[in-house]
Amino acid sequence: MKLSYPKKLSRYACVVLSTALLLAGCKGKDGDPGPAGPSGTGLSGNITGFVNSVDENGVQLSKTGVLVTLDGVTPAITATSDADGRFTLSNVRAGTYNIVYSRAGYGTFRRIGVGHVGGDQATFLGTSTMSQVSTQTITSLTNGSSNMITVYLNLTVASPVPTNTFRVAFFASASPNPTPATGILISTSTIGSGGTFATYYSTTVGINRFSLTNAGFASGTTVYLAAFGATSVFPSYLDPATGRAVYPTFSTTSSPGIAVQL
Incomplete structure (x- = not known):
C-alpha cells in the first residue's frame, strides 16, 4: 500500500513557507518600516x-x-x-x-x-x-509676633502698576536666603488691599508651623525664609536634572531673608 503522507506534508510545508514569506515582506504605511519594538520607533x-x-x-x-x-x-x-x-x-x-x-x-x-x-x-x-511673570516684589520681610502654632511675618509688597491684589510665595530652606531653585515652597498668599489701588502695601501674613515641619524641618531647628512675587496661576514642572519643582512665573527678585526658630 502506498502512503500519501509525504505529499500531504509537502503541501503543508509550502503553505507555511508562503505565509512566512508574505509576513516578511509586510511594511508599514506608505512603505515605511513598521514599528520597531513596543514604542513603534519606525513611525x-x-x-x-x-x-x-x-x-x-x-x-x-x-x-x-x-x-x-x-x-x-x-x-x-x-x-x-x-x-x-x-x-x-x-x-x-x-x-x-x-x-x-x-x-x-x-x-x-x-x-x-x-x-x-x-x-x-x-x-x-x-x-x-x-x-506672565510676576512684576511684584517684596521690599521688606521681618518677624512678627509668632506663637506655638503660627509664624507671623511682616512684609511690604511693591508693584510697578497700582493694584488692589498682591500675591506672595514663601520659600524655606536650612540655609540662608532660599530661592525657588534652592528652597521648598511653603505657602502662597493673596493679599487684598481693601479695594484701594496702591503700588506699595504693608501687611502681616501667618504661616502654620506644621507646614514647615511637614516639609521636613525639625522642631527646634532654625529655618530660613524668603518671599517672592507670585502669580494667580503658577504652572510648575519637575526639572529632570535635579528632581526639583520649577516655578517659571514667580518673580526672580527675592525679599530680604529672615530666620525663624521652630
Whole structure:
C-alpha cells in the first residue's frame, strides 16, 4: 500500500513557507518600516494641543503666538499657536520628548517626558496654561509676633502698576536666603488691599508651623525664609536634572531673608 503522507506534508510545508514569506515582506504605511519594538520607533505622526495664556492676575489674554518647541531636536521642530490656542508639531518620529512653551514676558513652561507613538492618530496634549511673570516684589520681610502654632511675618509688597491684589510665595530652606531653585515652597498668599489701588502695601501674613515641619524641618531647628512675587496661576514642572519643582512665573527678585526658630 502506498502512503500519501509525504505529499500531504509537502503541501503543508509550502503553505507555511508562503505565509512566512508574505509576513516578511509586510511594511508599514506608505512603505515605511513598521514599528520597531513596543514604542513603534519606525513611525512618524503629529503632536497637537492647545495653550491658554493669562496675565499675573489670571485675566485671560490672547492665545496667539505661543512658540512650542521639541527640546533638543535637530533639525528643530516648532509650531506657533493660533487664535484658538491650537498648535500642531508635524511629522514627529515616535519617541519621548520634552516640550517647551515660550513667549516674551511669560514664564517658559516645559512638559517633561511626553510619549509619542506616531501613526495616523495624533498625540493630543490637551491644554497647557501659561502665565506672565510676576512684576511684584517684596521690599521688606521681618518677624512678627509668632506663637506655638503660627509664624507671623511682616512684609511690604511693591508693584510697578497700582493694584488692589498682591500675591506672595514663601520659600524655606536650612540655609540662608532660599530661592525657588534652592528652597521648598511653603505657602502662597493673596493679599487684598481693601479695594484701594496702591503700588506699595504693608501687611502681616501667618504661616502654620506644621507646614514647615511637614516639609521636613525639625522642631527646634532654625529655618530660613524668603518671599517672592507670585502669580494667580503658577504652572510648575519637575526639572529632570535635579528632581526639583520649577516655578517659571514667580518673580526672580527675592525679599530680604529672615530666620525663624521652630
